[in-house]
Amino acid sequence: MNIFPDDKELKRLITLEDPAPLRETADKLRREWYGTDVYVRGLIEFSNHCKNNCRYCGIRAGNTSVQRYRLAEEEIIALTSNGYGQGFRTFVLQSGEDPAFDDESICRIIRGIKTSHPDCAVTLSIGEKPEESYRKYFEAGASRYLLRHETADEAHYRRLHPETMSLGNRKQCLRNLKKIGFQVGAGFMVGSPYQTLDNLVADLRFLQELQPDMIGIGPFIPAKGTPFENEPQGSLQMTLNLISILRIMFPYALIPATTALGSVDPDGMILGLKAGANVLMPNLTPPDVRKLYSIYDNKSSIKEEATVTDGSLSELVRSAGYRIVIDRGDVKSHS
Numbered sequence: 620m621n622i623f624p625d626d627k628e629l630k631r632l633i634t635l636e637d638p639a640p641l642r643e644t645a646d647k648l649r650r651e652w653y654g655t656d657v658y659v660r661g662l663i664e665f666s667n668h669c670k671n672n673c674r675y676c677g678i679r680a681g682n683t684s685v686q687r688y689r690l691a692e693e694e695i696i697a698l699t700s701n702g703y704g705q706g707f708r709t710f711v712l713q714s715g716e717d718p719a720f721d722d723e724s725i726c727r728i729i730r731g732i733k734t735s736h737p738d739c740a741v742t743l744s745i746g747e748k749p750e751e752s753y754r755k756y757f758e759a760g761a762s763r764y765l766l767r768h769e770t771a772d773e774a775h776y777r778r779l780h781p782e783t784m785s786l787g788n789r790k791q792c793l794r795n796l797k798k799i800g801f802q803v804g805a806g807f808m809v810g811s812p813y814q815t816l817d818n819l820v821a822d823l824r825f826l827q828e829l830q831p832d833m834i835g836i837g838p839f840i841p842a843k844g845t846p847f848e849n850e851p852q853g854s855l856q857m858t859l860n861l862i863s864i865l866r867i868m869f870p871y872a873l874i875p876a877t878t879a880l881g882s883v884d885p886d887g888m889i890l891g892l893k894a895g896a897n898v899l900m901p902n903l904t905p906p907d908v909r910k911l912y913s914i915y916d917n918k919s920s921i922k923e924e925a926t927v928t929d930g931s932l933s934e935l936v937r938s939a940g941y942r943i944v945i946d947r948g949d950v951k952s953h954s
């Protein structure tokens with residue numbers, strides 16, 4: 620059963636100062652749908668080149684202080700093979716919108732991973748593309764796509780993005796991805812500049828309409844060299860409240876405790892799981908370039924030092940009452 624509170628109740632829940640009952644309801648639903656399972660995704664940030672100029676993002680094209688890098692196709696595939704040995708069964712390939720990786724290149728990478736490890740899921744997070752490109756990626760074997768809508772409010776969207784981008788196109792991309800058959804992830808930042816409570820309600824209403832399989836949210840964190848470098852960071856508490864609300868409204872969903880959450884609080888990731896999240900994304904990007912994927916300042920990263928089910932991360936998750944599993948971690952069926 621999905622629960623959809625009205626706008627007034629949503630605003631009360633988003634700003635709740637004593638969230639214990641909200642957390643309890645969310646955790647109960649999460650256990651009903653996913654038990655104590657936590658799915659892990661091996662994150663590979665393969666390029667920090669980006670043609671876009673999103674005002675909040677540290678790797679925006681206009682940030683000339685960023686040292687740019689690209690991983691080679693073979694290196695990306697080798698990282699997934701390594702990750703497979705550690706127990707990862709899903710890989711998330713993320714980058715800025717980098718024209719150097721054309722459709723053929725992306726498809727070669729997908730096919731390379733799927734040929735070596737057909738039981739793995741490949742998730743892409745590479746931005747807005749024509750429908751035809753999405754179709755090629757799907758046919759090559761990618762099955763999931765993360766594309767946060769960022770904000771569902773037209774005026775707010777315009778304040779966060781350059782004129783070359785539009786909310787209409789972002790939404791259309793999400794619909795195209797769904798139509799093609801991808802498991803789709805949308806989401807937004809919490810506390811991005813100019814965001815209001817009404818904007819957050821609009822985000823939840825948009826998600827209700829889209830019914831995504833995955834929902835990624837995290838606090839806005841200012842990034843040096845961007846127009847928003849001096850803006851305040853988003854609230855941990857509000858982000859956790861929103862994770863619980865998402866679990867209650869979309870009990871079936873795959874919801875990550877994001878890197879941004881872990882970056883604003885050392886316990887952020889575990890707090891995220893306790894609030895209703897059921898996915899973690901350890902970073903498999905090589906350490907020498909990981910720090911260059913600087914979408915915001917003081918970015919933390921979860922590292923899985925041993926294997927997925929045996930290491931300090933799995934111990935931490937176990938101590939919080941959950942269990943990392945070796946599994947593709949597909950979404951449970953929902954309408």
Ligand code: SAM
Pocket residue numbers: 675676677713714715716744745746747765766767769807808837838839840841842879914915
């Ligand atoms: N280029 C792809 C895209 O647009 O979907 C993927 C990479 S993009 C850097 C991934 C996500 O990082 C964005 O969807 C955005 O929500 C998040 N992000 C960017 N800058 C951020 C910031 N300053 N604070 C928190 N999250 C941020």
